[in-house]
Amino acid sequence: MKRAIYPGSFDPVTFGHIDMIERSAKIVDELVVAVLNNSAKNPLFSVKERVSMLEEITKHLPNVKITFFDGLLIDYARKIDAAIIIRGLRAITDFEYELQLAQTNRIVDSQVDTIFLTTSLEYAYLSSTIVKEVASYGGDISHFVPEQLMERIYQKYAEVRNRTDAKHDCNGSEQ
Ligand code: ADP
DSSP: OOEEEEEEOOTTOOHHHHHHHHHHHHHSSEEEEEEEOOGGGOOSSOHHHHHHHHHHHTTTOTTEEEEEEOSOHHHHHHHTTOOEEEEEEOSHHHHHHHHHHHHHHHHHOTTOEEEEEEOOGGGTTOOHHHHHHHHHTTOOOTTTSOHHHHHHHHHHHHHHHHHHHHHHHHHHHHO
C-alpha cells in the first residue's frame, strides 16, 4: 500500500490545501494529512482545532486520514510507515526552502521521497497568512476558505480581540 504524508501548519486550512489534498488522494492509496504541533510558530488555532477543521473538510475523501505530530517530520513519516512526503509549490519563493528540506530528509532516510505538486493557478497566491490578515480586519474570506469554516475563523479573531480588550482594561485600571 502506498501511504503518503502531507504535513503542514494548516493555520487555518485554505482552498489551496484542500486542492492539494484532493489531488494527492487520487495519486496514493492512503494520504495522512499531518498537522505540525509547533508552538514556536505561535499558531492562531490549536492543534485540536486544526485537526477538527481538516476532518470536516475531508469527510468526502475515504482514503484521507488526519493526524498531528511533534518533532521531526522524517521521524513521524517513518513511524507511520509513509514512504512519500507531499509538499506544494506555489512560487519560486517556496522552492529554495522546500528543496533544502527534501534533500535533508533524503539524507536522513533515503527510503522516504518527497513529491511536489505545483499549485493550481487559482490558488497560487493563497496562504494561511493571507487568510489571517484579511480575517483579522473582518474582511471577506469566502474566496480563501470553505464556507463552513468561515465562522470559526471570525470567531477566533473575536476571541483574540476580547482577550486584548480585557488585558487593556486590566492595565488601565492598574494605573
Ligand atoms: P508550512 O507551515 O509547513 O508551510 P502550510 O500550512 O503553510 O505549512 O502549508 C502546507 C503545505 O501546503 C506546504 O507544502 C505548502 O507549500 C502547501 N500549500 C500552502 N498553500 C498552498 C496553495 N495555495 N497551493 C498549493 N499548495 C499550498
